[in-house]
Every structure is written in C-alpha cells, then in structure tokens.
Amino acid sequence: MSHTFDEENPEQAGPWYAGGPGYGEPPMPPRRSRKRGLIATGAVALVAGGALGGLIGSMNHTVAGTVTASSRTALSASQIASRVDPALVDVVSTDGYQGATAAGTGIVLSSNGEVLTNNHVIEGATSIKVTDIGNGKTYTATVVGYDASHDVAVIQLQGASGLTTANLGNSSTVQTGDSVTALGNAEGKGGTPSVASGTVTALNQSITASDELSSVSEQLTGLIETNAPIQPGDSGGPLVNSYGQVIGMDTAAGSNYQLQGQSSTATQAYAIPIDDALSIAKQIESGTTSADVHIGATAFLGLEIGSSSSSGNGSGGFDPFGGLGDPNGQGSQSSTNGVSIAGTVSGSPAANAGLTAGDTITAIGGQSVASAEDVAHALVKYHPGDSISVSYTDQSGQSQTVTLTLASGPAA
16 A cells, blocks of 8 residues: 655645744844755555664763653553653754754653654754743754754753653654644744644555755655644654653654545644654764764865756755755756865855866765765765865866865754
C-alpha cells in the first residue's frame, strides 16, 4: 500500500517538517519566516527494518536532575503532559545570513543540558536559543553533532544543570493501534507545550521529501505513523505512549492526501522511533564521525546552489553544508553534469577561491557531485579549518581545481 502525494496541489500536500527554520512562527517581526519544508516527492510505503536499538547510557549527568515519571496504568493526555512537559525545551533558531528566525522543540536527555531534536530544527542556524520548560530559563545552545540523512541532532545548553530529563521508552514495543500523545512548541508560540492525541496507524514507514528552499531531498525510513494532529513547531518534540514514556521524536506531517486515488482529510504524522534517534545521539555524544554523522562545527563553502541537469531539479537553494542559497529558486542552468553555482557568499572560501555564478562544481574532495545532496554528503567528514579540493567547470567550459580552507558556518 502506498500513499501518493500531489505536490502541484497545495491542498494535497505531502509531509512537511513540523518545525525548525521556516516551520515555526517567527517570534517577532521584522525577521521573516523562512518557508522551508519537507514536501513529499515520491510514495510513502512500508519498508523493512527495525529499531537500531539501545537507550543512551553515556550522557554526562554532571548534576543530578529529575527524570519524568512513567506510570503503571494508562494516563490521560493532560496527565501525560504534566509529567512530560518539564523535560521539554523550546528551540529558536536564527539564520543570520537570511535574517530569519523560527522555532522547534527538543527533548532533554541529560541534566546538564544535552538535548535531542531534529536536524532540520537547527539547520542553517547561526545562533540557537533554548528555553527549558521545566525551569523557565533560556540558554544559548551549541551543536554537538547531527545526522542530516536521518534528521537527528544533539545540542548542548550552555551553563545548564539540574534539568528534568525525559523518561525514554522502548520503540520496539510500539504496535499499530496504540494510543499516543505528541507534545511540542506548536506554531512556535512558546509557553505551555501543545498536546495532540491520536493512535499509531502504521509502522516502518518511509517518506521521500525535498526542502522548499534547497534542492536537497532525503528519504527517512522506519518511521512511526500516527494520526495525531501535530503542527509546525512540533518537530523535535516527543511522541509519548499512554504510560508517559517517550517512544518517538515528531518529525513530519501532512494532511489532505490521496490514498489509492481516494481523497482523505486525515492527518498523517511521522515520528522517528526513539531507539533509532538515541542510537544516533549516542554516536554523536561519543564523538564518532561517520559517513552520515558530523561532530562539531559545520564546514562552510559559501555557495548558492543552482540547478543541475543530472539531478533534474530546476530550483536553486540553500546548500546546508555549502552556504547561503537562492531563496527564489533562480539557480543558473548548466548542461554539464555537476552542481551549478547561482552565486557565492561575499568573503566566503568559495568566493575567495574565485568560484562564481555560472561555474559548475563536479567534485569536492575528490568525490564526484551531481546534486546538492552530494555536496552535503561530501562535506560531512570535514570541519572548519580543513583544506579541501574543489573541481569545477568554469563558464568557458574549462576544467579547474582549487584548494581552499573551509570556514565555520551555520549548522547543517
């Protein structure tokens, strides 16, 4: 069975990220809201696979905190909220390059302020402010690491101690029909977290999606599907079972979709199973880099990515590893396989190396690239200060290779 989403009709839009830059409402003018979304580009279907396993056990609890309690009997939504709310945070990400501010949610993992959230909640952020629901204090946060491919990130609150931590359940025990409650910073309004109740409608779901502002697309698999009506700003928040245990992290949602040719107005919400999210968080916390997991500050090229013939995507956009994108989607065209450049950020490594609009990048660090996703993946293992080779075809058709030093940029 598959769920087909029609991108051409907004009333039948597919899953969108439920938070992060562009998804929560901007806290105050005059900053503009970045309309950046996860839009379905293919079928949503059942896939094989189970939980990656393992509760995180090595988080640093420097000061004792309180763990939210679970119950032996089923709780009401209001009872769940009263238990879980103190272990949540509101996340406000600011993109200094585009002057945008937006909101999401996070789950407190350790009493000294390690917080689990979606990567897209902090994507593109040049600064992050986090308000702890438990104590009402606001902290500056830094990015410990992230896995953009699986949409998981860990951030650290500066100067935090004694925070209430979430009671983490076991997502491998979740079954279709289970009652669930989603909590979060709906619409980025802050204050008491919103409550959305529903049931688990499917397991092991897969969605393929693309970002409105960039040409980056990604596939998220093994997701828990529910009909809880989560809203923009809820991304990174917990999906909780009837006993007050976190069994997932809310990530995307959609409504008014078509199922095998029949229209429906039911909500579809998607959560990353908590076992999967914590497995990635544990790797991030241990400082272990991989092909998907990046630790520490983001390497910055400073590119505005245009379209490429090989990717078939005609829109320009923000490359989360490369730099500021083209919010109007007016990327330059190229007939050469590779990733065309719509422009560069002034003073960035790319600009200083002589790259300019109309050039087409063909390889980064010796790795061929044909899409914005390829650029992102090629840069995962690199950090600010690293030297890297960039091969490209200039506007005259000549092949060039330059070596540049990566700067520090916004979170991926």
